[in-house]
Amino acid sequence: MMLSGLIFLWRCRPRESYPLPMKPICILNGPNLNLLGQRQPEIYGRETLADIHARCEKRATALGLAIDFRQSNHEGVLIDWIQEARAKASAIIINPAAFTHTSVALLDALTAAELPVIEVHLSNIHKREPFRHHSYVSRAATGVICGLGSKGYELALDALAERLQSIAETRDV
Ligand code: DHK
Numbered sequence: 001m002m003l004s005g006l007i008f009l010w011r012c013r014p015r016e017s018y019p020l021p022m023k024p025i026c027i028l029n030g031p032n033l034n035l036l037g038q039r040q041p042e043i044y045g046r047e048t049l050a051d052i053h054a055r056c057e058k059r060a061t062a063l064g065l066a067i068d069f070r071q072s073n074h075e076g077v078l079i080d081w082i083q084e085a086r087a088k089a090s091a092i093i094i095n096p097a098a099f100t101h102t103s104v105a106l107l108d109a110l111t112a113a114e115l116p117v118i119e120v121h122l123s124n125i126h127k128r129e130p131f132r133h134h135s136y137v138s139r140a141a142t143g144v145i146c147g148l149g150s151k152g153y154e155l156a157l158d159a160l161a162e163r164l165q166s167i168a169e170t171r172d173v
Pocket of ligand 1: 031095098100120123124125
């Protein structure tokens with residue numbers, strides 16, 4: 001087929017067939033989230049982090065996305081992972097847990113990553129103790145979801161799928 005014919009077919013392809021980005025979405029979880037299921041279930045629910053990981057894998061597969069799901073109790077490790085994501089991921093979902101309210105270093109790492117970032121909290125931090133009402137991380141976040149339990153992670157994936165698709169389409173035209 002002539003090159004002009006190929007170009008015509010490429011431009012006329014259905015919009016749904018746009019490929020989603022190949023780089024995974026990095027999902028990071030901060031301190032004490034390894035204890036989910038046992039830790040204050042009246043606040044954080046009965047699901048374990050492994051349950052949340054499984055829900056994210058299922059949702060990501062349905063959306064045609066790959067994920068890289070991790071947890072650490074250490075601020076420096078989370079920062080190293082954010083720096084790694086800068087090159088290797090298409091976006092970041094982060095529940096920074098207690099570091100939300102303390103860490104300028106996480107804010108700086110997320111800002112430097114120059115990626116779409118969704119901040120997720122299982123609980124509604126605004127309904128809790130005053131020291132939880134402020135988030136350093138939110139300044140670097142594209143969006144923030146809190147108070148919806150593990151559903152927040154799935155909603156973050158939905159939002160990023162749409163956003164990444166529109167970024168890909170913008171690059172494509
Ligand atoms: C989890 C934590 O561990 C707390 O330190 C935050 C967040 C809230 C959550 O709701 O997921 O304050």
